[in-house]
Amino acid sequence: MKNKLFxxxxxxxxxxxxxxxxxxxxESFTLEKGVNIAHWLSQSHERGESRxxxxxxxxxxxxxxxxxxxxxxxxxxxxxxxxxGTKDEEAFALLHSAIDGCLSSGLRVIVDxxxxxxHHFVADERPLFTKPEAQEAFYxxxxxxxxxxxxxxxxMVAYELMNEPVxxxxxxxxRIAGACYDVVRAKEKNRVIVIGSNLWQSFDTVELLSLPKGxxxxxxxxxYYEPMQLTHYRASWTEMRDLEGPxxxxxxxxxxxxxxxxxxxxxxxxxPKAVAESLGIPVYCGEYGCLGVKANEEQRYRxxxxxxxxxxxxxxxRAVWCYREGPEGFGILSPEGTDTRMVxxxxxx
Numbered sequence: 409m410k411n412k413l414f415x416x417x418x419x420x421x422x423x424x425x426x427x428x429x430x431x432x433x434x435e436s437f438t439l440e441k442g443v444n445i446a447h448w449l450s451q452s453h454e455r456g457e458s459r460x461x462x463x464x465x466x467x468x469x470x471x472x473x474x475x476x477x478x479x480x481x482x483x484x485x486x487x488x489x490x491x492x493g494t495k496d497e498e499a500f501a502l503l504h505s506a507i508d509g510c511l512s513s514g515l516r517v518i519v520d521x522x523x524x525x526x527h528h529f530v531a532d533e534r535p536l537f538t539k540p541e542a543q544e545a546f547y548x549x550x551x552x553x554x555x556x557x558x559x560x561x562x563x564m565v566a567y568e569l570m571n572e573p574v575x576x577x578x579x580x581x582x583r584i585a586g587a588c589y590d591v592v593r594a595k596e597k598n599r600v601i602v603i604g605s606n607l608w609q610s611f612d613t614v615e616l617l618s619l620p621k622g623x624x625x626x627x628x629x630x631x632y633y634e635p636m637q638l639t640h641y642r643a644s645w646t647e648m649r650d651l652e653g654p655x656x657x658x659x660x661x662x663x664x665x666x667x668x669x670x671x672x673x674x675x676x677x678x679x680p681k682a683v684a685e686s687l688g689i690p691v692y693c694g695e696y697g698c699l700g701v702k703a704n705e706e707q708r709y710r711x712x713x714x715x716x717x718x719x720x721x722x723x724x725x726r727a728v729w730c731y732r733e734g735p736e737g738f739g740i741l742s743p744e745g746t747d748t749r750m751v752x753x754x755x756x757x
Contacts, residue, residue, distance in 0.1 A: 437564070439725035444695060445732075446482060446732070448463045449487050468513050470741075477515065479727070481519055483520065488549075521550070526543075547587065554599075558595065562625075569592075573606050602629050633697065633698075634676075638708070654703065678722065696726060700742070
């Protein structure tokens, strides 16, 4: 399967071109503009040939040709590991093939442990924060992932400990993230580790995140989907499901509602930027996006234009959600084809 899907030669040495956060180690993992490979090894019930066909070497070539420099690959515990903790060999073969193909094309990779059996960002109960055995299972995931992935150059592959933590007490996430960081560091001293803020990686909780000091190989991550009335317009899984009437951007998204524009993005993105600068590390927006709703098409393009301008002005790397349109309606690539206008806005090409 590996050779069939990714007939590309693996290249093991690369040169870093862009340095973020003022840190320039011998081998730097650097980012600028990326895309999430969603609904593949995460949030999907597909298995076998249909899963294998969802993301192939042709997709990697397309992403590179569009002008992106990295991909973020969400993976779920239930896809990568069986209930007894043993590895799903087919899923790991797909992940290895994807990473090999990306590296051969010069794309960097963030492997994001997206959903745990003990933690889902929309679940009412999250045993990760209450049960020691769930925490140990989380740490064991990363021991096993490190054993599988440590062969890849630290300049090309990074690890994101967990997606969108939701802890009632931010200190619970600080404690667990710190312990998981120690687990990875015990195995890999120089691997770049991406750590996100509490409450869905919100920009306004970054000041409550405790990160190890003195380690230049950490990236602070946040996500951004505001204003939700626009980005999740009538999304069935949100409070916006029954939203009626038009929404607007820029300006008041709804009459009498909050005002959003580029200046607001600059202010709000500035908070994680300031925290990262105080620690001497890069900052990264690992997810941002907007549903492709026909009625809001022009507002959506203006939203992306202003967001990317704000990212550029502040020097913030980012990855859009997502590459291929999933059941919820995000995506650059849909059954109708490529949203070329979106690609131009996202990559500047």
